[in-house]
Amino acid sequence: MGLMTGKRGIIFGVANEMSIAWGIAQQLREQGAELAFTYLNEALEKRVRPLAESLDASLILPCNVASDAEIEAVFKAVEQQWGSIDFVVHAVAFADRNDLKQPFSQTSREGFAMAMDISAYSLVAITRCAAPLMNEGGSIVTLSYLGATRAVPNYNVMGVAKAALESAVRYLAAELGEKGIRVNAISAGPIRTLAASGIANFRAKIKLMDDYAPLRRTVTQTEVGNSAVYLLSDLGSGVTGEVHLVDAGFNVVVSA
Numbered sequence: 001m002g003l004m005t006g007k008r009g010i011i012f013g014v015a016n017e018m019s020i021a022w023g024i025a026q027q028l029r030e031q032g033a034e035l036a037f038t039y040l041n042e043a044l045e046k047r048v049r050p051l052a053e054s055l056d057a058s059l060i061l062p063c064n065v066a067s068d069a070e071i072e073a074v075f076k077a078v079e080q081q082w083g084s085i086d087f088v089v090h091a092v093a094f095a096d097r098n099d100l101k102q103p104f105s106q107t108s109r110e111g112f113a114m115a116m117d118i119s120a121y122s123l124v125a126i127t128r129c130a131a132p133l134m135n136e137g138g139s140i141v142t143l144s145y146l147g148a149t150r151a152v153p154n155y156n157v158m159g160v161a162k163a164a165l166e167s168a169v170r171y172l173a174a175e176l177g178e179k180g181i182r183v184n185a186i187s188a189g190p191i192r193t194l195a196a197s198g199i200a201n202f203r204a205k206i207k208l209m210d211d212y213a214p215l216r217r218t219v220t221q222t223e224v225g226n227s228a229v230y231l232l233s234d235l236g237s238g239v240t241g242e243v244h245l246v247d248a249g250f251n252v253v254v255s256a
């Protein structure tokens with residue numbers, strides 16, 4: 001018996017084998033979870049489908065989270081296949097590359113709205129569809145970063161979106177707690193992924209971890225996955241509305 005045996009859920013945010021969502025999916029499967037996956041577009045489907053199949057995925061569906069219709073279609077398909085779900089992993093974020101390079105005050109209105117829509121509002125839209133399928137309670141986990149609470153160089157509009165995301169976690173947790181649905185975020189240390197490659201001078205963030213984090217390194221996708229298992233399984237049954245740090249202790253030190 002694994003910690004997730006008998007539990008079914010959907011993973012939003014696998015792009016490739018470097019994705020944090022992939023690290024989470026592997027740990028969930030190892031603990032016995034049954035998984036459904038979504039992919040953003042046809043180009044990514046080619047990468048996501050074989051990965052999902054290797055974990056015996058029940059469903060592999062397209063979903064651009066900027067579209068309510070596409071989110072609704074995912075949950076309709078999942079309802080038809082499973083009837084109910086136990087968990088959701090939201091590991092999706094996007095901002096225009098230029099907005100992650102230029103001074104923050106230069107962020108365009110459109111760039112700001114898009115980062116907020118895809119990186120923060122999508123959690124609200126996904127939770128709205130997931131909650132009615134969580135008949136016996138459930139658990140939702142999203143991914144955040146230190147830039148939500150500190151002004152991290154070059155993180156810019158994404159930091160503002162992560163602040164909104166962490167706030168949304170608290171409001172969703174407050175609303176859904178009485179239905180036995182828990183909502184939490186994992187604030188992960190910097191990890192080399194496709195999304196991270198859009199952040200200017202990302203290498204410097206890894207170097208800071210190597211130099212100053214109490215563990216003298218950054219974290220891995222597997223370590224984030226292990227914390228996700230804790231929050232999504234019954235081990236985390238008393239935890240909701242939390243931002244759980246998986247950052248090698250970086251948050252506790254002064255870096256210069």
Ligand code: NAD
Nearest residue numbers: 013014015019020064065092093143145190191193194195
């Ligand atoms: P990633 O590029 O592997 O994952 C980001 C995912 O978002 C991709 O699968 C991409 O397809 C998806 N996505 C983007 N726009 C979308 C849209 N409109 N609809 C549906 N999907 C969309 O990178 P990652 O680093 O694994 O990112 C996963 C999450 O972890 C993000 O929320 C990111 O902000 C967060 N995070 C990353 C780090 C890091 O250092 N890599 C640290 C902390 C938090």
